[in-house]
Amino acid sequence: MPRPRPSTALDHIRVLDLTRVRAGPTCCRVLADFGADVIKVEAPPGVDPNENMSGDRHGFDMQNLHRNKRSLTLNLKTEEGRAVFLKLVETADVVVENYRPDVKDRLGIGYEALKSVNPRIILASVSGFGQTGPYRTRAGFDQIAQGMGGLMAITGHAGQGPMRAGIAVADSAAGVYAATGILVALAEREKSGEGQWVQTSLLQAMIAMCDFQAAVYTVDGKVPPQNGNDHPHSTPMGVLPTADGYINVGVGGEGQWKSFCKAVGRDDLAAHPDYANAKQRFRNRPALMGLLGDLFRTEPTAHWLERLESEGVPAGPIYTMDEVFADPQVDHLGMAVPVRHHARGDIRLIAQPLVMSRTPPAIETPVAEPGEHSAEVLAEAGFSTHEIERLRAARIV
Template sequence: MPRPTPSSALERLRVLDLSRVRAGPTCARVFADFGADVIKVESPPGLDPNENMSGPRHGYDMQNLHRNKRSLTLNLKTPEGKAILLRLIESADLLIENFRPDVKDRLGLDFETLHKLNPRLILVSVSGFGQSGPYRTRAGFDQIAQGMGGMMSVTGLQGQGPVRAGIAVADSAAGLYGAIGALVAVTERETSGKGQWVQTSLLEAQIAMMDFQAARFLVEGTVPPQAGNDHPYSTPMGVYATRNGHINIGVGAEGHWRSFCKAIGHPELGENPVYDNMEKRFARRPELRVLIESILSQRDSADWLAAFETHAVPAGPIYAVDEMFDDPQVQHLGIAQPVTHPVLGDIRVVAEPVSLSRTPASVATPTPEAGEHNAEILAELGYDQADITRLKGLGAI
């Protein structure tokens, strides 16, 4: 497999990634995929009892999160390891971390200290609950944020109790919000010449992802209930049974409703005064569902999807993950990107979901082995082979 060309979009930036698990690495991955020199700073193997929180090194999660990065192992509990990190910070553009705030302070990696060392440095802190406040020292995990951030209360079938989302919504969102904030800070630095502290948290990110459901309460005072596979206020919009499975239908406007009725062979429903606006249909949603599914049960999902496409009715299949990657549109978009790993061989990972016309993201290199780039990075800092040998003997790298 030919080796892809790295992106050039952010190649002028050096990013130190001191984060782990998912939120922080997601933030750093954005910079790595767009060509920044991202150095994954991690503990030497066997030193950190929690080093496998993202699974094995050659597992799918690590391979998807840490591609395009270089790895430097440092024992920050040794003065020599800490000194190497401080030398890196002097010339870095960004440092991404997701320590608990008290741990960061204890390590001397607080913003005030780092800003004195490198006034242009942008510190990106991704925490569970924020850098201040009564919960600042709590360890944060995605499912806890989903629960506290309201998502589990609106997910699942009505009355079944709270349900977590099937993906790490809070973790991934916090990483992406951190990347957005960091890119804003990089842009602002072009004017001021100064770095700043970018902060986000799993809790804030999850609440932000609630979006219209959160605004529904803030603006109207309504506490959103669970709605299962139905849209909270539009109908028919949700999952509907056919003769051989289920499909998603999205009737979001009156024009869609009339087109939908024509597509299912009952244009008279579109003019029926009982169902002729969204409010009436929503009030009668249970009976309307029975009526619609009695019609849909007469044909297979593929037949209905073809009919809906002909009538410009928003609709789609419901895929398992393998079916998702087999879809021709997904394949056209190229979101499953190939990369060659020295141990795993040719694998695929999930690409950045945004395209740039001149400087697109690229998956150029696989996740490195721990410390794979120690000699290379230390040489860039001026250490010679004798120094590297000595540092290994001291347990600093």
Template sequence: MPRPRPSTALDHLRVLDLTRVRAGPTCCRVLADFGADVIKIEAPPGVDPNEAMSGSRHGSDMQNLHRNKRSLALNLKTDEGRKVFLKLVETADIVVENYRPDVKDRLGIGYETLKAINPRIILASVSGFGQDGPYRTRAGFDQIAQGMGGLMGITGFPGQGPMRAGIAVADSAAGIYAATGILVALAEREKSGEGQWIQTSLLQAMIAMCDFQAASFTVDGKVPPQNGNDHPNSTPMGVLPASDGFINIGVGGEGQWKAFCKAIDREDLTAHPDYANANQRYANRPALMALIGDLTKTQPCAFWLDKFEAQGVPAGPIYAMDQVFDDPQVQHLGMAAPVHHPVRGEIRLIAQPLVMSRTSPAIETPTPESGEHTDEILREAGFPETEIARLRSASII
């Protein structure tokens, strides 16, 4: 019986997934959710001293990162394990790894080795700081990249020190950039018939995600400061108090400013000399935000959100995570996708934020148990039952 595939978009591709923690698994999750046969290659129990780094196998993070994959338990630190892996490379399309740059060379599975076996292979390498350069062998973690990439320097309130983002921005971004590179390489391979080596890092991804804040320095020589919840360039745009919580507002132009003033019944502010244009509003932001906040804190969030919507002013609630998934628009978008887990029962995982007219992604299977598909995968690769049994008795698989 053929295994279920979540989408037909990439169901012609086989991916060898050597990744762990977050950045690499994020990349492979994109491919798996679009139907690629992603084989998660992991060390047999007891081989990897850091095997618990990603948390419990049945925990929410592991389930969310490794769904739609198959699992092969393989000891790559042995010569025979390496030979098994290289045999799989012969018919694979993509290899994804997020070791430190020197590890794959030490294991004998660097790009030149893979290319010699399969010239069409695409290798995607995700590291902390890049495949070369003075920091190439440093271990990389998301928070370190947030600090070095500039995000922590612009996040938080002025004078209160640097602040990390509450999510793994660098990890997730690096994984998505790696997936983008793979898809570009696949498209180019249609013309050339050749694979290539794709490289990205947490540091590169973090700087790229800083985008206009980073360009403020590279183009204009300005070092962007911390602005708390205020937008660095526009006002009023940020967080306002209500009588029962807080809301976000976004006023991006003169038309929206006039609509905003109408919504708060202060149309006189449009003619006030301190707030008559965008530059004046920005220059007098503290006073303006204090004035507006004194008004909005007199009524509940729902009152103001209705008023702003009626005037076409961008505004929204500020949710805790349970409220996020109770929101009717989030439910309509299907961002919590159900899947059955043999141990945990019915669970919901975070869907890909994409809708395709014909080949949308989906979640069909939960994260596999370690080595759950080892025999199946090796049979497909042409290993006879006797050889599979011998590899298992020798603790190679």
């Protein structure tokens, strides 16, 4: 069976994927969608007590995270399984893992062990809190990182307690940062001929994603508060109620403020002393947003979108997920990619948010069955048919 080749961009790169849950699989998904030969290495059924941690094999999450990969089952807890893995490392370019930091060393597949068999290997490690330091062995999950990285303290309405984001921000960001690090390491290897160890963590990624909210503390010494749906520094920039729902509006400067006032039929507000400039509008935000809320409730969302767009004022609807994928612009961008699954039939998976003029990403195959490609991967590594059958019989693969 030929391996998936969704793109030519990375089809010269082989990746051994030891990851599960979300952060690590997100990293490997980026590489797979651009054509890397990603081999998902997982324990044979019944070996790993946490084998169902990632959910139903045919479920939406596994399908979306592990598409475009081949599957090899391998028991890394055995000496022979470790030897097989190191044999695969000899011809691999990248290994990605998201174990707790001590686990890979306990298994004998830490960076030094990999480097000893392939000096060009790039190991990417995604952990909860980092490979070193006082929290290195702690278990890390997305919501814990959201709390420790500062996001939950600035999310939600003031006085109503911390609020988690509705998506796995830390997990997804750590995965994308890990993929970025791998691509940097691959580019540098072209000059040096040597691999390296790429490390990131949910905690680091979460702090980096807080971006200007983190910098307002590190640069100015100010602790940012919760602002609900309002922008922390500009207004009106946030959510307003309409006659049939809600709308997002964004006014970023004095020219846009005047255009906004014209669009909503309140030119008088542009020169009102309480709202005449950004500083005054921010100081009087509660009164302004209350006034605008009363105004916007008089007409449906579509009316306000049309009026604001006519004056070039940034605005947008607030969609439920079904409405997201019904939007003509989303459809045009191709963010839902059709794939045929042997058990589920026709499904759609989420595209990479990138457009490439020559080597675009693509989705060719849904998640493979456990061990579906074990024989071919081992044969490519030089194992004979007899050796592969013996490994199967011993439950090594």
